[in-house]
Amino acid sequence: MIEGLIESFTKTFITEDRWLSLLRGLGTTLTITFFALILGLFLGFLIAVVRSTYDMNYKGRKKTGFKAVTVKILNALCNIYITVIRGTPMVVQLMIMYFIVFSSSRNGLIAAILSFGINSGAYVAEIVRSGIMSIDKGQFEASRSLGFNYNSTMIHIILPQAFKNVLPALGNEFIVLLKETSVAGYVAVQDLTYIANLIRSRTYEAFFPLIATALIYLVLVLIISFFLKKLERRLRNSDH
Amino acid sequence: MTTDKNEVLIKVDDVHKRFDDIEVLKGISTEIHKGDVIVIIGASGSGKSTFLRCLNRLEETTSGHIYFEGVDITDPKVDINLHRQKMGMVFQQFNLFPHMTVLGNMTLGPIKLLKQTKEEAEANAMKLLERVGLADRANSYPSQLSGGQKQRIAIVRALAMNPDVLLFDEPTSALDPEMVGEVLEVMKSLAKEGMTMAVVTHEMGFAREVGTQVMFIDEGVIVEQGEPDKFFDNPESPRLRDFLSKVL
Numbered sequence: 001m002i003e004g005l006i007e008s009f010t011k012t013f014i015t016e017d018r019w020l021s022l023l024r025g026l027g028t029t030l031t032i033t034f035f036a037l038i039l040g041l042f043l044g045f046l047i048a049v050v051r052s053t054y055d056m057n058y059k060g061r062k063k064t065g066f067k068a069v070t071v072k073i074l075n076a077l078c079n080i081y082i083t084v085i086r087g088t089p090m091v092v093q094l095m096i097m098y099f100i101v102f103s104s105s106r107n108g109l110i111a112a113i114l115s116f117g118i119n120s121g122a123y124v125a126e127i128v129r130s131g132i133m134s135i136d137k138g139q140f141e142a143s144r145s146l147g148f149n150y151n152s153t154m155i156h157i158i159l160p161q162a163f164k165n166v167l168p169a170l171g172n173e174f175i176v177l178l179k180e181t182s183v184a185g186y187v188a189v190q191d192l193t194y195i196a197n198l199i200r201s202r203t204y205e206a207f208f209p210l211i212a213t214a215l216i217y218l219v220l221v222l223i224i225s226f227f228l229k230k231l232e233r234r235l236r237n238s239d240h
Numbered sequence: 241m242t243t244d245k246n247e248v249l250i251k252v253d254d255v256h257k258r259f260d261d262i263e264v265l266k267g268i269s270t271e272i273h274k275g276d277v278i279v280i281i282g283a284s285g286s287g288k289s290t291f292l293r294c295l296n297r298l299e300e301t302t303s304g305h306i307y308f309e310g311v312d313i314t315d316p317k318v319d320i321n322l323h324r325q326k327m328g329m330v331f332q333q334f335n336l337f338p339h340m341t342v343l344g345n346m347t348l349g350p351i352k353l354l355k356q357t358k359e360e361a362e363a364n365a366m367k368l369l370e371r372v373g374l375a376d377r378a379n380s381y382p383s384q385l386s387g388g389q390k391q392r393i394a395i396v397r398a399l400a401m402n403p404d405v406l407l408f409d410e411p412t413s414a415l416d417p418e419m420v421g422e423v424l425e426v427m428k429s430l431a432k433e434g435m436t437m438a439v440v441t442h443e444m445g446f447a448r449e450v451g452t453q454v455m456f457i458d459e460g461v462i463v464e465q466g467e468p469d470k471f472f473d474n475p476e477s478p479r480l481r482d483f484l485s486k487v488l
Contacts, residue, residue: 136333136335138331138333138335139335139337141298141329141331141335142329142331142335142336142337142394143337144298144321144324145296145298145324145327145328145329145398145407146324146325146328146348146349146353146397146398146401147321147322147324147325147349147353147401148321148349148352148353149321152352156348156352157337160339161337161338161339164339237381
């Protein structure tokens with residue numbers, strides 16, 4: 001019994017330096033998550049600002065002129081983007097990115113980063129938009145009455161408060177993103193899950209590769225949660 | 241109207257404001273001179289707050305013109321942000337920025353918009369805080385302050401921009417009764433120093449004591465305007481008489 005376990009452990013991690021492959025897989029997972037997170041946050045904040053600008057200033061109003069038309073078109077584009085991304089499975093988006101958009105280069109890593117980032121952006125956008133809409137109108141007015149223009153008001157007054165309000169939801173999205181990258185193997189990216197599955201198929205040992213992988217994800221999530229809580233506490237110092 | 245020879249700071253010319261199908265302001269014309277304290281009274285829904293908010297274009301006028309220091313600020317080509325720097329505003333709900341300290345609230349505008357150095361802006365803010373007796377709260381967050389303290393901070397935040405006129409939109413209406421006095425005191429001392437102010441309020445005592453002009457707005461028009469003594473003791477229009485009989 002014990003010997004069996006030791007043998008299977010050895011086969012999974014030690015033979016052919018398989019722990020190194022797992023480590024490389026972990027590195028790939030973290031790389032995808034990191035860059036997709038940045039891309040997602042960037043896209044998400046941008047779209048959230050466009051959508052809430054439209055909601056607050058143009059929705060249902062008969063405004064004309066170049067600026068109004070631009071905002072309306074941008075808002076429509078953002079809506080389509082969010083609808084499509086949220087209405088289709090992540091794996092399908094990933095395969096479209098790899099097999100269709102990247103069909104000539106077949107760079108799996110870049111395709112994965114882009115499609116996870118674009119996917120995450122749609123969710124971040126809705127989270128941040130809800131945060132912006134939750135800020136009292138008086139905050140806008142106070143800032144504008146001091147002489148700040150719309151953009152500065154967003155940057156100095158609205159977004160910092162919105163960010164603080166939606167940090168728990170953003171943290172959740174971050175965790176979802178990390179776990180979702182486990183489907184990157186569909187486009188031949190050798191992430192943690194892909195490597196674990198590879199080891200399983202080579203060694204005919206399922207227990208250690210899969211349980212170890214699960215544990216690694218779990219630990220990563222715990223670490224992220226820890227730092228998010230710390231950040232939340234730090235940002236909360238203004239409401240005693 | 242006033243026969244004051246002082247310089248005209250704000251000239252309002254036939255301003256209309258329409259929200260969808262409701263016309264809230266139906267042609268308002270008046271002048272605010274330098275050093276004036278215009279107190280605007282009226283029933284709720286009369287358009288008095290809307291009128292005040294039109295003065296710095298927080299509400300866009302539907303038609304008519306508003307000249308501030310000689311510039312037509314209702315002209316869409318005007319950079320309203322520059323003119324707003326010279327028009328401080330104090331709100332009923334204070335609207336302090338909750339994610340910044342008192343000092344942060346007061347120095348954001350001067351640093352970012354007036355390009356003061358941090359030291360300059362903070363020194364100036366401390367002077368203003370001392371003036372309203374809140375120097376010890378410089379590093380507090382708004383959530384740690386009482387309503388009266390918040391409103392005093394809101395006033396000095398507006399003052400830190402060194403404005404030419406201050407607009408007050410029911411500054412004491414959200415306060416507990418025992419805190420109204422401390423805010424009115426600050427406003428009185430500003431008036432005494434010659435600050436030009438337009439104040440929407442229900443504080444008739446303040447209107448009488450501090451106002452240089454009192455304006456009664458009803459159903460979107462200025463029904464009556466005059467110096468406080470005459471305004472309160474000998475109101476001409478029946479609507480004003482009716483209103484005063486209810487509030488005094």
